[in-house]
Amino acid sequence: MALSRRRSYSSSPAALVVAVLIVFLAAAAALVGADDPYRYFTWTVTYGPISPLGTTQQGILINGQFPGPRIDCVTNDNLIVNVINNLDEPFLITWNGIKQRKNSWQDGVAGTNCPIPPGGNYTYKFQSKDQIGTFTYFPSLAMHRAAGGFGAFNVYQRPAIPVPYPLPAGDFTLLVGDWYKAGHKQLRQTLDAGGALPLPDGLLINGMQSATFVGDLGKTYLFRVSNVGLKTSINVGIQNHTLKLAEVEGTHPVQNAYDALDVHAGQSVAFLVVLDQPPHDYAVVVSTRFSPAANLTTTATLHYTGATSRAPGPLPAGPPAGSDWSMNQARSFRWNLTASAARPNPQGSFHYGAINTSRTLVLASSSPVIAGRRRCAVNGVSFVTPDTPLKLADNFNIANVIAWDSVPVRPDGGGAARAGTPVVRLNLHEFVEIVFQNTENELQSWHLDGYDFWPVGYGNGQWTESQRQTYNLVDAQSRHTVQVYPNGWSAILVSLDNQGMWNLRSAIWDRQYLGQQLYLRVWTAQQSFSNEYSIPTNAILCGRAVGLPH
Structure with missing residues (x-):
C-alpha cells in the first residue's frame, strides 16, 4: 500500500503510532536489501469543487x-x-525543500522543466537523499497554488539514525496558509493587468477552517507546520501549552521552548507538545503576521481523549506587532551541533563559520513599473520565463535564451529596471555569501532550490560589510527558506555542493510570478555522474529544444 495515499492529517493516536511504525519497519526491511527502496505513486491532477471558506469554488485536486x-x-x-x-x-509540481541531489532535472520549475501539457504526463524520479524532516510540494506554474495542488512531504529517519528526542506518541501534519475565494485565473489576470493581489479572505489548516488533533494525557506529540499560503506570514500557538522546537526544514535545532512560533511563506517547522494540562479541548490558534490583513485567525482543536468541555481562560493573544519580536525569535533558532543529521555524523561536524567565502551577492528586491505594468525585480532585473527552459538551453547549447550574469551582483542604484532571464554562473564547491536586502515595507521570504543554507544574520536598514561582525558563525540554524523583515536585510552562507540549475526565488508567490527570481548555475568542467545526472530519457522537450536527441 502506498504510504502517501493515507490522508490522515488528523487521526487517533493509535492510528498515528501504527503509521509511524509502518514507516520504520519498512526502513528496517530496506536495510537488509542491497538497494534503497522504491515508492511508486500515480497522481491525476483535475479541477473539482471545494468549499474551504464555506462557498464552493474550483480547486486543483490530486x-x-x-x-x-x-x-x-x-x-x-x-x-x-x-x-x-x-x-x-x-x-x-516542485518539491519544496527536497534537495534533488545531482538532479535539478527533477526540480519541477519553469527554468528546469518543460511543463506537462494538458492531457499529458511526466514521471518524476528522485531520491530523498540524506534528508529527514518536514517538507511540502506544490504547483510551480502561474498561480495554480492559489487553487490547491499542494501537499505534505514527510521524510522519516532510518532506524540506524537516531533523532534527538524520544519517539512521540503521535505525529500531526498542519498545512496552514492564506486563502482567496477568487480563482487562480482571476488572480493571475489581476497581476497581469498590473494590479496587486487583494487581501486574503481567510486562513486554512489542512484545507479547512478548523481541524481536530487527538491525544492522551501525559503523552508527547510532534506537530509539523508548513506555511503553504501565497504570501502571508502566520503565527501558531496552542492554548496553555509550550512548543518545544524539534526540527526546522530538515535539520535539528536546539530544543528551545516557545509560547508561539512565526512561520513565513514557504517555511516549515516541527515542535513537540506534552499534553500535561487538565483534560479539556484546547485551541490551536493560527493568525496572520506582517500583513494588512491583520487579525485573520483560524482555530483548530487539541482534544484530550475523554475531554467533554473547552478549556477555560483566554486564547493565546499572539505576539506584538512589528519586527523585533519575530527577529529575536529567528536569532534564537540554533543548530544542534551534537545531533545526527540524516547521516551518523553530527550536524556540527561541518564548521561553516571557518570557511572563507569566494564571493558575495547582494540582492535587493523592488517593485518597478516596466512597460506600464507593476513587476517585481532583483537588482533591477525582473525575470521573464523563456519559451525554452534554461536547463535545456544550457544542456543543448541553445543560443540567445540565457542572459548569463546579466543581473548585477550588488544593487547599482542606477538605470531603469528591465526584464530579462538572468542566470548567475557559480563554480561547484564555492562557498558563497548572499545578502537579501529588502527595500520595501512588506516582509519578504526567499527560497533556494537544491540547497540548505545558514541564515547567519538579520537586521534593520541597509546592510553593510560591517554587519558581518554580528553574524552567527557557530550554530546558525540550517534551512532552505529565509525571511527578510520590512526595510531590513538577511544574510546567508551556502556551500555550493550540488551541481545543477537552481531557482533562487521569492516564496511570496505573487512576487515570484511578477519576476522576483533568478537562477544559479552551479557547474564544473569535470563532468561526471558523481556530480550530476544526465538528462532523463523521459524529459519533455519544448521551445527550441523540440526534436533534439536526449
Whole structure:
C-alpha cells in the first residue's frame, strides 16, 4: 500500500503510532536489501469543487483530494511519481525543500522543466537523499497554488539514525496558509493587468477552517507546520501549552521552548507538545503576521481523549506587532551541533563559520513599473520565463535564451529596471555569501532550490560589510527558506555542493510570478555522474529544444 495515499492529517493516536511504525519497519526491511527502496505513486491532477471558506469554488485536486496526498517516506527512498495533467493548461509540481541531489532535472520549475501539457504526463524520479524532516510540494506554474495542488512531504529517519528526542506518541501534519475565494485565473489576470493581489479572505489548516488533533494525557506529540499560503506570514500557538522546537526544514535545532512560533511563506517547522494540562479541548490558534490583513485567525482543536468541555481562560493573544519580536525569535533558532543529521555524523561536524567565502551577492528586491505594468525585480532585473527552459538551453547549447550574469551582483542604484532571464554562473564547491536586502515595507521570504543554507544574520536598514561582525558563525540554524523583515536585510552562507540549475526565488508567490527570481548555475568542467545526472530519457522537450536527441 502506498504510504502517501493515507490522508490522515488528523487521526487517533493509535492510528498515528501504527503509521509511524509502518514507516520504520519498512526502513528496517530496506536495510537488509542491497538497494534503497522504491515508492511508486500515480497522481491525476483535475479541477473539482471545494468549499474551504464555506462557498464552493474550483480547486486543483490530486487524485480527487484537497490538499493533495501526503507523501510519507524514509531517508534515501527512491520516489517515482507519475503526474497526469487533466487540467486545461500546462502544469508542474516542485518539491519544496527536497534537495534533488545531482538532479535539478527533477526540480519541477519553469527554468528546469518543460511543463506537462494538458492531457499529458511526466514521471518524476528522485531520491530523498540524506534528508529527514518536514517538507511540502506544490504547483510551480502561474498561480495554480492559489487553487490547491499542494501537499505534505514527510521524510522519516532510518532506524540506524537516531533523532534527538524520544519517539512521540503521535505525529500531526498542519498545512496552514492564506486563502482567496477568487480563482487562480482571476488572480493571475489581476497581476497581469498590473494590479496587486487583494487581501486574503481567510486562513486554512489542512484545507479547512478548523481541524481536530487527538491525544492522551501525559503523552508527547510532534506537530509539523508548513506555511503553504501565497504570501502571508502566520503565527501558531496552542492554548496553555509550550512548543518545544524539534526540527526546522530538515535539520535539528536546539530544543528551545516557545509560547508561539512565526512561520513565513514557504517555511516549515516541527515542535513537540506534552499534553500535561487538565483534560479539556484546547485551541490551536493560527493568525496572520506582517500583513494588512491583520487579525485573520483560524482555530483548530487539541482534544484530550475523554475531554467533554473547552478549556477555560483566554486564547493565546499572539505576539506584538512589528519586527523585533519575530527577529529575536529567528536569532534564537540554533543548530544542534551534537545531533545526527540524516547521516551518523553530527550536524556540527561541518564548521561553516571557518570557511572563507569566494564571493558575495547582494540582492535587493523592488517593485518597478516596466512597460506600464507593476513587476517585481532583483537588482533591477525582473525575470521573464523563456519559451525554452534554461536547463535545456544550457544542456543543448541553445543560443540567445540565457542572459548569463546579466543581473548585477550588488544593487547599482542606477538605470531603469528591465526584464530579462538572468542566470548567475557559480563554480561547484564555492562557498558563497548572499545578502537579501529588502527595500520595501512588506516582509519578504526567499527560497533556494537544491540547497540548505545558514541564515547567519538579520537586521534593520541597509546592510553593510560591517554587519558581518554580528553574524552567527557557530550554530546558525540550517534551512532552505529565509525571511527578510520590512526595510531590513538577511544574510546567508551556502556551500555550493550540488551541481545543477537552481531557482533562487521569492516564496511570496505573487512576487515570484511578477519576476522576483533568478537562477544559479552551479557547474564544473569535470563532468561526471558523481556530480550530476544526465538528462532523463523521459524529459519533455519544448521551445527550441523540440526534436533534439536526449
